[in-house]
């Protein structure tokens with residue numbers, strides 16, 4: 320048996336507060352670990368919170384429930400975000416978050432599916448999640464299961480050719496049970512996406528590959544929820560939501576800063592950040 | 598299936614029959630040796646498996662006619678997924694299908710399957726330990742005329758180095774059929790390497806493949822040839838000729854290269870002065886590598902590796918190529934004679 324975690328929260332203020340709490344967990348976890356990916360974890364918080372607390376059906380007490388919706392974190396470096404959400408929805412205790420990246424922890428630096436419930440597939444090498452999501456979607460179709468598959472990708476990540484192979488596959492097989500989300504925060508490791516390797520025109524690219532494309536403010540809960548709802552009603556083709564976001568969102572001195580892609584807050588930075596968030 | 602016990606499939610009987618033909622006899626008397634490509638046996642086995650089990654799904658990357666998955670595709674179109682020319686996506690999609698309880702068989706040429714999609718195999722199949730069967734055809738030099746770009750000479754090395762991966766190289770059509778059925782019942786990542794050309798059926802008709810167990814044709818007391826794939830046939834011919842010269846030579850089909858049947862290997866090493874490995878693959882990292890790694894740590898004996906010696910292949914007909922690279926009974930005989 321499954322149920323919608325968080326009791327299908329629809330109240331926007333409650334969801335916003337959950338997103339704020341997740342940001343706090345991420346920052347604390349990263350500071351404790353002393354390393355990890357801050358910017359891209361924070362940019363995708365609102366979208367992922369909306370998925371897990373308002374949209375997806377799953378059961379933390381029965382993580383293998385066949386008919387659960389699936390979430391594939393293709394941009395695996397933002398594991399802290401996934402871990403915070405899984406802990407908050409009850410897959411494991413919040414205390415476990417302090418073991419992130421430490422020896423013997425199931426919370427590996429990048430998601431590892433064999434030791435942690437709620438992690439569907441190991442990721443970390445970019446560009447692979449959408450193919451896996453397609454495979455699950457095809458399996459659902461064969462089994463006549465109406466569950467959905469969500470796949471979160473980075474805007475730098477989609478420079479990987481495999482993403483576009485998978486984009487073709489989803490459209491070719493008319494996988495309307497797939498919803499891709501691009502965390503369009505404009506930054507990757509070496510600088511702005513626009514400078515490192517242009518992916519624009521993003522909307523047109525996905526559309527040309529046969530996808531239904533939506534664009535939202537990735538920090539606006541109402542917009543995120545309505546896009547997720549609309550996606551469910553699109554038949555015959557996959558949907559992608561381009562979420563316009565700010566890398567490091569929620570902490571003023573991390574926002575839009577390319578250098579906070581892959582470093583953790585110092586204890587002093589954490590203190591300042593928590594003041595902003597609390 | 599499943600439990601990876603390390604004992605021999607067929608204890609040699611008798612192991613040290615002096616100068617006798619031992620386990621080669623069933624073959625020597627069989628003048629009408631059937632010639633079947635292992636990929637053809639795969640196509641048939643997959644079709645039969647599909648009839649019996651509806652959780653079998655098959656993926657291909659625009660080579661279904663050559664890999665012979667087209668047979669399954671025709672019979673079960675809704676369980677067959679052509680991904681087009683996109684091996685990386687095929688591997689990821691196969692992993693996803695396995696997460697819904699399907700048993701995916703993903704096929705293309707060995708070069709593309711293991712090379713183009715190696716990082717994908719590493720992450721979403723081996724590290725994630727998903728139940729995906731990678732069955733590649735066109736392994737080795739006998740791809741022939743298409744030349745080096747299409748001849749996988751390093752695929753066994755690429756797959757063997759990955760944790761959780763099982764690596765199997767069937768010797769003929771009989772063994773291929775048995776392997777395909779066996780791996781469908783085994784849970785976990787598997788790589789099976791098949792060939793393009795017709796090869797003689799050399800395994801006993803009632804042979805049953807057991808994962809992790811070598812098939813011992815005979816243990817020799819002067820030399821033992823550990824072979825895989827088409828080289829098992831060459832090894833049998835070489836052993837026959839060597840034994841008739843008084844060099845008592847055994848042959849072992851080490852079809853599971855990983856996990857290696859260490860007990861059988863040890864028995865062979867303890868029984869003779871020389872171990873020969875023979876494979877249609879680079880001498881680096883494949884069967885020869887596996888055997889040397891094990892023996893050097895556990896029972897150091899002289900080993901000679903027969904295979905492709907760290908070069909790329911070239912175009913030519915398969916027989917000419919086998920001759921060029923010394924992958925023939927004569928090549929094995931020469932190596933043994935020089936070494937002893």
Ligand SMILES: Cc1ncc(C[n+]2csc(CCOP(=O)(O)OP(=O)(O)O)c2C)c(N)n1
Pocket residue numbers: 356358359360362394396443444445446472473474475476477502504506507508566580
């Ligand atoms: C295949 C692969 N190449 C390189 C990396 C190293 N890497 C980790 S994150 C990253 C940049 C990703 O940028 P983006 O997708 O925009 O992530 P976000 O901004 O959301 O953090 C790179 C290159 C990787 N993890 N995988």
Ligand SMILES: [Mg+2]
Pocket residue numbers: 359473474475502503504505506507
């Ligand atoms: Mg980015």
